[in-house]
Amino acid sequence: MLNLFFNKKSTRGRGASLKVVKKSSPLTVHFLLLKKAVLVVLLGSLLILLGLNSRTLVNDINQQRVEFIAIEGSLRNVTENDIKTAVFDFINQSMVAINLLAIKDSLEQNAWIKTVSLRRKWPDTLIINVTEEVAIARWGSQQLLNQEGALFLPSATLAQINLAELSGPSGTEKRVMQQYQIFNQLLYPKNLRIARLNLNSRGAWFMQLSNDTHVAIGSIKAVERLRRFAAVYEVLFASQIESIEGFDLRYEDGIAVKHKILMNDALLSMQG
Structure with a gap:
C-alpha cells in the first residue's frame, strides 16, 4: 500500500508535485534491528579487546627495562666507564620509573662534567648528553x-x-x-x-x-x-x-x- 503526500509549498505550478514514500515492511524492520544488534556486539567486543590490549601495553611499558645507554657529547676527560659507573645503581628500573634527576645529580658529581641532560628513547634506550668543563x-x-x-x-x-x-x-x-x-x-x-x-x-x-x-x-x-x-x-x-x-x-x-x-x-x- 502506498501513502501519498502532496507538496503544498507551491500552488503556482501547472500541477501539484507528488512525493511517494514507501512504507517499510516488518521483515525490513527486523533485519535493521538485527544489523544494529550485531554492530553493537562487534563494537563492544572491539572495545573489550582494545581495553585488554591497552592494559597489556601499559604493563609492558611499566616493566620495560633500560637495555642500552647512548652517550652524546665530546668527551676528553670523562670516560664512558665513568658514566656507566655513575648510573649503574639507577638503571635497574623500568623506563618509566627510572629517576632521571638522580642520575643527573650523580653524573654531575664528576668535577669534569659541567652539565648533563637525559632523555628516554623508547622502547629501551637512555640517552645521556654530557657537556665537559673546559680548563683555561x-x-x-x-x-x-x-x-x-x-x-x-x-x-x-x-x-x-x-x-x-x-x-x-x-x-x-x-x-x-x-x-x-x-x-x-x-x-x-x-x-x-x-x-x-x-x-x-x-x-x-x-x-x-x-x-x-x-x-x-x-x-x-x-x-x-x-x-x-x-x-x-x-x-x-x-x-x-x-x-x-x-x-x-x-x-x-x-x-x-x-x-x-x-x-x-x-x-x-x-x-x-
Whole structure:
C-alpha cells in the first residue's frame, strides 16, 4: 500500500508535485534491528579487546627495562666507564620509573662534567648528553678555572695539565680570569705566553712569562701599560729577551728593564 503526500509549498505550478514514500515492511524492520544488534556486539567486543590490549601495553611499558645507554657529547676527560659507573645503581628500573634527576645529580658529581641532560628513547634506550668543563688555567696548584672563572677540582693529578697558573685573594677568581684573557690577547701575537699571573692583596698585577721573564704591571692602568709594552716589545726587546730577567711597567713614561747577570759578566766583575 502506498501513502501519498502532496507538496503544498507551491500552488503556482501547472500541477501539484507528488512525493511517494514507501512504507517499510516488518521483515525490513527486523533485519535493521538485527544489523544494529550485531554492530553493537562487534563494537563492544572491539572495545573489550582494545581495553585488554591497552592494559597489556601499559604493563609492558611499566616493566620495560633500560637495555642500552647512548652517550652524546665530546668527551676528553670523562670516560664512558665513568658514566656507566655513575648510573649503574639507577638503571635497574623500568623506563618509566627510572629517576632521571638522580642520575643527573650523580653524573654531575664528576668535577669534569659541567652539565648533563637525559632523555628516554623508547622502547629501551637512555640517552645521556654530557657537556665537559673546559680548563683555561690553574688556580694555585690544586684547582682549575673554566672560561667563566668558576673553580672546579678534578680528582686526578694536575701534573700533566700544561696551563697557566693564576692566583689571587679568595673571591677574585673571575676577575683574575678576565684579566688573564685580556693580557693573553695582547701578548699572544708577540709570541709571548703567560706562565703565571698573580693579583696581590693590594690589587697589583705580577706576571711570569713562559721564558721565565718577570713583568711587574702594578695596580693602575694595567691593560694600558701592558698594551704599551706589547707595542714596543718586538722592536726593543725581542732580540735580547734571553738576557733580560724582567720588566717593570709601573713607570708613567717608560719601561724599566732588568738584565740577567751572565756568567762572563760575573767573572769580569770578580776579576775587576
